[in-house]
Amino acid sequence: MKIEFLDLGLTDYQTSRDIQKQTFDRVKSGEFEHALISCQHQPVITLGRQACLAGRQAKPVNLLVSEEELKEKKIKLVNVERGGDITYHGPGQLTVYPIFNLSLLKKDIHLFIRNLEITAINTLKHFNINACQKSGLTGVWVNDKKIASIGIAIRQWITYHGMTMNVNNDDLSNFSLIRPCGMDIMMASVEGILGDNVEIEEVNKIFKKEIVKWPK
Amino acid sequence: MAKVVLPELGENITKVTVSYWFFQPGQKVEEKQDLVELATDKATFNLPSSSSGILKKIYIQEGDVANVGDVLAEIE
Numbered sequence: 413m414k415i416e417f418l419d420l421g422l423t424d425y426q427t428s429r430d431i432q433k434q435t436f437d438r439v440k441s442g443e444f445e446h447a448l449i450s451c452q453h454q455p456v457i458t459l460g461r462q463a464c465l466a467g468r469q470a471k472p473v474n475l476l477v478s479e480e481e482l483k484e485k486k487i488k489l490v491n492v493e494r495g496g497d498i499t500y501h502g503p504g505q506l507t508v509y510p511i512f513n514l515s516l517l518k519k520d521i522h523l524f525i526r527n528l529e530i531t532a533i534n535t536l537k538h539f540n541i542n543a544c545q546k547s548g549l550t551g552v553w554v555n556d557k558k559i560a561s562i563g564i565a566i567r568q569w570i571t572y573h574g575m576t577m578n579v580n581n582d583d584l585s586n587f588s589l590i591r592p593c594g595m596d597i598m599m600a601s602v603e604g605i606l607g608d609n610v611e612i613e614e615v616n617k618i619f620k621k622e623i624v625k626w627p628k
Numbered sequence: 629m630a631k632v633v634l635p636e637l638g639e640n641i642t643k644v645t646v647s648y649w650f651f652q653p654g655q656k657v658e659e660k661q662d663l664v665e666l667a668t669d670k671a672t673f674n675l676p677s678s679s680s681g682i683l684k685k686i687y688i689q690e691g692d693v694a695n696v697g698d699v700l701a702e703i704e
Contacts, residue, residue: 460672461647461665461667461672462667462669464647493665493672494671494672495667495668495669495670495671495672496669496670496671518638519637519638520637520638520639521637521638521641521668521671521673522638522639522640522641522668523638523639524638525670525671550669550670562670563670563671564670564671564672565671565672565673566671566672566673566674567662567673567674568674568676
């Protein structure tokens with residue numbers, strides 16, 4: 413499986429969106445079979461389609477603070493076209509955007525999500541963390557805490573948006589500003605589990621090695 | 629008259645929510661243009677139009693649920 417890797421480092425959310433769109437076009441044109449964008453984000457809360465569909469209320473019910481409070485904390489709020497509800501991105505998380513052409517793999521939305529979860533689980537194994545999937549739920553879990561969240565969009569059977577894994581974000585407190593994914597759940601991080609800081613680049617390197625094993 | 633039918637989107641996906649219509653009845657749509665955005669719990673998917681013509685009628689409105697095989701709209 414040929415994947416073009418793009419490492420953006422710490423990136424503003426809008427910049428990463430623009431790069432996703434450019435990369436999407438390069439996959440669509442056939443220049444790349446598939447691509448994977450890796451980055452960390454400046455603090456941002458994103459609202460997926462589920463956040464807007466749930467009741468179609470003016471204010472998303474799972475945002476627990478006012479927009480003024482977010483401004484004071486310098487956290488941006490962005491509506492996005494991915495599936496899923498509300499989530500937080502910030503420094504210390506590894507965010508990956510697989511721009512995969514499912515026409516070359518299998519045209520199955522849930523299979524894509526399950527394979528993404530398995531890639532994260534296998535990555536965490538390298539750090540002696542036993543993570544798992546949960547029946548009926550999306551994401552990657554360690555016991556009852558969520559360590560990676562997923563929300564994707566698919567256009568012409570090419571994927572974008574993706575997954576965020578909590579690595580060394582000691583600032584998990586920002587998740588208390590929201591009901592992540594519209595659920596009452598606790599978040600976990602690699603650092604929190606190991607009691608030690610792990611370089612994001614190290615996790616990214618392992619993730620990239622694992623994702624090339626993607627089943628055809 | 630061409631019926632726009634919700635296709636198979638993968639195993640275990642039997643229903644989706646219609647989240648956005650890119651066209652309204654009376655508008656002209658070209659084959660392969662994005663016609664409607666569909667949402668599962670964790671993914672959104674744009675369904676392209678399978679034919680060119682005038683969007684005559686929308687059967688499943690934004691925010692409503694459709695099952696695989698349901699007719700979403702008609703194009704003439």
